[in-house]
Amino acid sequence: MSARRKWQSAYLRRLAITDTIIVAAVVFLAQWWRFGSDADVVDGEAFGHLSYTALSFALIIGWFAVLRVFRTRSPRVIGSGPEEYRLIAVGTLRLFGLIAIASLLLHLEIARLYLAVAFPMGLTALIASRWIWRRVIARERAQGEFRTAVLVVGVRGAVVDLARNLERDDAHGYRVVGVCVPGYGGDVGEVVTVNGRDIPVLGDEHSVADALEQVGADTVAVTATERLGPEGLRKLAWELERDHVDLVVAPGILDVSGPRLSMRPVAGFPLIHVERPRYHGAQKFTKTTFDIVFATVVLVVISPVLLAAAIAVKLTSKGPVLYKSERMGLDGQPFPMLKFRSMVQNADSQVTALMKENEGAGVLFKMRDDPRVTTVGRFMRRYSIDELPQFVNVLRREMSVVGPRPPLRREVEMYDGAVSRRLLVKPGVTGLWQVSGRSDLSWEDTVRLDLSYVDNWSMMGDVMIVAKTLKAVVGSDGAY
Numbered sequence: 001m002s003a004r005r006k007w008q009s010a011y012l013r014r015l016a017i018t019d020t021i022i023v024a025a026v027v028f029l030a031q032w033w034r035f036g037s038d039a040d041v042v043d044g045e046a047f048g049h050l051s052y053t054a055l056s057f058a059l060i061i062g063w064f065a066v067l068r069v070f071r072t073r074s075p076r077v078i079g080s081g082p083e084e085y086r087l088i089a090v091g092t093l094r095l096f097g098l099i100a101i102a103s104l105l106l107h108l109e110i111a112r113l114y115l116a117v118a119f120p121m122g123l124t125a126l127i128a129s130r131w132i133w134r135r136v137i138a139r140e141r142a143q144g145e146f147r148t149a150v151l152v153v154g155v156r157g158a159v160v161d162l163a164r165n166l167e168r169d170d171a172h173g174y175r176v177v178g179v180c181v182p183g184y185g186g187d188v189g190e191v192v193t194v195n196g197r198d199i200p201v202l203g204d205e206h207s208v209a210d211a212l213e214q215v216g217a218d219t220v221a222v223t224a225t226e227r228l229g230p231e232g233l234r235k236l237a238w239e240l241e242r243d244h245v246d247l248v249v250a251p252g253i254l255d256v257s258g259p260r261l262s263m264r265p266v267a268g269f270p271l272i273h274v275e276r277p278r279y280h281g282a283q284k285f286t287k288t289t290f291d292i293v294f295a296t297v298v299l300v301v302i303s304p305v306l307l308a309a310a311i312a313v314k315l316t317s318k319g320p321v322l323y324k325s326e327r328m329g330l331d332g333q334p335f336p337m338l339k340f341r342s343m344v345q346n347a348d349s350q351v352t353a354l355m356k357e358n359e360g361a362g363v364l365f366k367m368r369d370d371p372r373v374t375t376v377g378r379f380m381r382r383y384s385i386d387e388l389p390q391f392v393n394v395l396r397r398e399m400s401v402v403g404p405r406p407p408l409r410r411e412v413e414m415y416d417g418a419v420s421r422r423l424l425v426k427p428g429v430t431g432l433w434q435v436s437g438r439s440d441l442s443w444e445d446t447v448r449l450d451l452s453y454v455d456n457w458s459m460m461g462d463v464m465i466v467a468k469t470l471k472a473v474v475g476s477d478g479a480y
Contacts, residue, residue, distance in 0.1 A: 004218045005244075007146050008075050015073050015133065022125045023063045027056045030118035034111050052114070059099075063122070066091040082464050084134075085127050092123045141173045148173050151202075151211055153180045153236075154223035154250075156192065162223045162250050163194040177215040178202045182228065208236060212245060223250040286459055291401050294466075295394035302388060309340050309385050316376045319345035322389060327406040330426045335398040337406055338389035342377025343370070390429045402462040403428025404450035422450045425457065435468035 031052050070091035071077065077084045096119050103110050140146040150166060152159045159179045166174040176199055179192055184204040191198040202211035205228055208220060220240055222233065233249070240247045299306075310321045323343075324336040373381065380386040393399040399406065406427035412420075428434075432449035453461075 004148050008078075011078065011133075011137070011146075012073050012075070015078065015130075018129050018133070019067055019073075019126065020060075020064060022129055023122060024060050026122040026125060027059050027063070027118050030114050030121070031056050033117050034114040052111075055110070059118070063092070063095055066095045067126075070094075078137075082460050084130055085464075086460050088126050088130065089123060092119070092126070137173070138170075142170050146173055147175045148219050149177045149215065149217040150174050150219045150221050151178050151180065151208065151215060151217040152176055152221045152223065153205055153208060153228070154182070156181050158223040158250075160192055160194055162221060163192075163199065166221070167195060174219075177217050178211050180205055180207055180211055205232060205236075209239060209243075212243070217245070219246040219248060221248045221250060283459075287400065287457075287462070288397075290459065290462065291394050294401050295391040299391050299395075305385065306388060309380060309388070312376045313340055313342075313374075317341075317344060317374045326409060327427065328409055328412045328423065329398055329406070330423065332412060332420075332423050334409065335393070335396075337399070338392055340377075340380055340386040340389060342374060342380050342386045343372040344374060387429060394429060398426070400426040400428045401430065402453075402457075402465050403431050404453060405431060405433045405446065418451065419447055421454050422447075425454055430465060430469040432465060435465055435471075 035052060067073065067088065070087045072084065072087045072091060077087060096115065099110070099115065102108065137146055152163055152166075154162065159181065163176040163179070166172070166176060176194065178200050180203050181201055182205040184201060190201045192201060193199070200215075202214060211217070212220070220236070222228065222236070228236065237247050313321050319341055321341060323339045323341040325339060326334050327337040329335045377386065390399060391401075394401055403426050404422040407415075407422065412423070415422075432453050433446050436445070436449055
């Protein structure tokens with residue numbers, strides 16, 4: 001058994017044990033919460049009198065079965081984050097939906113409080129446990145453990161791009177240990193360099209079996225498959241299946257996520273269909289509703305912080321409390337983005353003089369030790385307090401809670417055709433750029449993350465970004 005299969009098997013056993021403990025604890029806690037130590041029964045025409053203890057055992061078994069049916073512990077999704085959480089949520093919702101339907105059809109009088117406690121508490125606990133286990137995996141991967149050794153097959157340029165993307169984040173757990181380049185006939189010892197690391201070239205497309213034995217990879221990733229062709233790819237799949245090695249094929253479409261990709265057979269030939277991004281209809285309504293509700297709740301909760309920040313700004317420096325910065329919104333329409341003033345008055349007029357010390361990437365102006373920032377402003381920036389008034393922009397429908405970074409007019413004027421796609425959706429108070437390094441990002445990475453969000457945004461993705469934002473803000477990652 002390969003090293004990957006060993007740690008995966010052990011990890012899956014721990015997940016199963018954790019899920020069982022959580023489900024059992026939550027269900028019996030709900031029973032105790034509703035009935036205490038008193039025994040009670042469920043009245044129903046189909047089963048007569050049924051004790052809640054028996055019902056609790058049935059619910060535990062059903063819940064555990066649903067988690068298995070929806071493959072929440074599949075090696076394909078463990079540690080993946082949003083997809084893992086989504087499957088748990090969908091499976092749990094389906095289970096309790098079935099219980100509601102069964103109760104109606106069989107006339108079962110199940111106490112509502114019993115289910116009202118078990119359902120949200122169980123769902124929250126299951127997702128929280130997966131988050132904790134995810135952190136365990138991420139820590140182990142950062143130390144070089146729990147990795148998937150990958151052999152990449154493809155033309156040289158495509159191999160380098162795929163290897164760079166696979167190793168972009170240690171938390172993903174992929175490490176490229178070798179490459180095979182179709183048509184390769186070079187000298188022994190040749191390498192390709194990715195992120196400063198030399199990866200050996202182990203032969204051509206016909207050398208995969210020998211290369212696997214040489215480097216001990218447990219996954220083969222194929223990119224730029226035109227040199228292999230359908231027949232070559234099929235033979236490779238059969239060969240790897242015999243050796244219990246996973247095969248993944250990169251379609252060559254970067255930054256397009258699963259929901260937009262679907263495999264459809266056409267004339268007996270599998271084709272990958274790429275759906276258009278969806279910015280309107282039900283998706284737009286859901287996002288707008290989330291924006292309004294979330295912004296309203298946040299503004300109510302943080303109102304003491306807003307008041308304290310406003311007083312601190314007013315008492316420590318001359319000028320208005322709020323700073324209105326013109327930004328470009330949906331379809332390039334300008335709007336005044338609100339922030340607590342963190343710089344001295346008329347700071348904009350000093351930009352030209354400081355431009356030679358610009359540390360920003362691309363068209364961005366950034367300085368780690370900007371002399372225009374006040375003492376209070378530096379504290380607010382560190383914890384993003386200066387950005388909290390932007391939730392008012394959300395209520396005014398000028399921004400979203402999650403979206404691309406709000407650009408300046410001078411930035412938009414320098415956009416090329418691809419970058420201008422950022423203007424297809426409203427800018428966000430937070431976004432992928434906020435949880436991936438903030439000011440430390442290069443211009444290319446900022447653009448890549450924004451375009452990836454525009455092309456692939458989903459409600460579950462927004463929720464995950466909001467959760468990650470809290471961690472990034474508390475740690476003040478990349479803030480200055």
